[in-house]
Amino acid sequence: MTITVRFFASLADRVGRREELISNEGIHTARDAWMHCVSDIPIPGNALVAINQEYSDFDATIKEGDEVAFFPPVTGG
Amino acid sequence: MRIEVLESAFDPWREVFKQESSLSPGSFGATAVFVGTMRDMNEGDTVTQMTLEHYAGMTEGHLSQLAQQVQADHEILDIVILHRVGTITPGDPIVLVGVWSEHRAEAFEACEKIVEYLKSQAPFWKKERLSDGADRWVEHNTAGPRQVLN
Numbered sequence: 001m002t003i004t005v006r007f008f009a010s011l012a013d014r015v016g017r018r019e020e021l022i023s024n025e026g027i028h029t030a031r032d033a034w035m036h037c038v039s040d041i042p043i044p045g046n047a048l049v050a051i052n053q054e055y056s057d058f059d060a061t062i063k064e065g066d067e068v069a070f071f072p073p074v075t076g077g
Numbered sequence: 078m079r080i081e082v083l084e085s086a087f088d089p090w091r092e093v094f095k096q097e098s099s100l101s102p103g104s105f106g107a108t109a110v111f112v113g114t115m116r117d118m119n120e121g122d123t124v125t126q127m128t129l130e131h132y133a134g135m136t137e138g139h140l141s142q143l144a145q146q147v148q149a150d151h152e153i154l155d156i157v158i159l160h161r162v163g164t165i166t167p168g169d170p171i172v173l174v175g176v177w178s179e180h181r182a183e184a185f186e187a188c189e190k191i192v193e194y195l196k197s198q199a200p201f202w203k204k205e206r207l208s209d210g211a212d213r214w215v216e217h218n219t220a221g222p223r224q225v226l227n
Contacts, residue, residue, distance in 0.1 A: 006132075008130060008132055008200070008202060009130055009202035009204070009214060010202070010214040010216075013214075050132070050135060050200070053132070053134055053135035053138055053139075054135075055198075069132060069135070071132065071200060071202070072202065072214070072216070073216070073217055073218075074196075074197070074198065074199060074200050074201055074202060074218075075196075075201065075202050075203045075214075075215040075216070075217065075218050076129070076131070076160060076171075076172070076195055076196060076199050076200075076201025076202070076203070076218075077113050077160075077171065077172050077192060077195045077196035077199070077201070077218065
């Protein structure tokens with residue numbers, strides 16, 4: 001299973017990268033994807049997650065080919 | 078309808094004029110416009126520069142869905158939403174929301190709804206450069222004037 005994991009803004013700075021391709025049969029949720037990529041940093045309490053560019057939650061199921069994005073609260077406008 | 082994320086400077090008033098020129102004269106009776114501009118001060122600190130980042134694709138998709146929904150819900154004739162990304166300096170426009178309708182109530186309500194959604198949901202982020210050269214991420218937006226989102 002291949003998943004694209006993306007990080008934005010201050011979260012990208014914190015984890016030290018913006019994108020990672022992961023392939024692991026044990027990954028079922030967005031939370032699993034975070035733990036696989038960033039095992040040494042707990043998910044920040046204010047972090048948001050999007051799956052395939054739609055807001056989702058950390059326990060949502062992900063599937064082959066999905067894009068999972070993690071980012072801090074938005075500050076546009 | 079025009080929804081766009083721009084990587085270079087824009088003149089919001091010229092863009093309002095351009096968008097309005099595409100409408101039939103006499104078809105609209107109200108235009109509500111919001112322009113967000115970069116300030117040189119935030120949380121008590123002087124800000125010399127700002128870099129705006131966005132989630133390309135998700136941003137445009139969400140703003141388009143929002144604009145279509147608002148247009149249908151509020152009998153809106155036309156909408157323009159432009160938002161800068163990249164590096165800007167104080168005084169530069171950040172965002173333009175323009176709404177055209179037959180009557181003012183719909184235009185005001187739709188414009189405010191779009192602005193509040195954009196500020197609370199659209200995936201943009203701001204990083205400020207302070208006068209001492211340090212960079213810091215803006216952690217949250219200021220609250221809107223009132224609850225306008227469902």
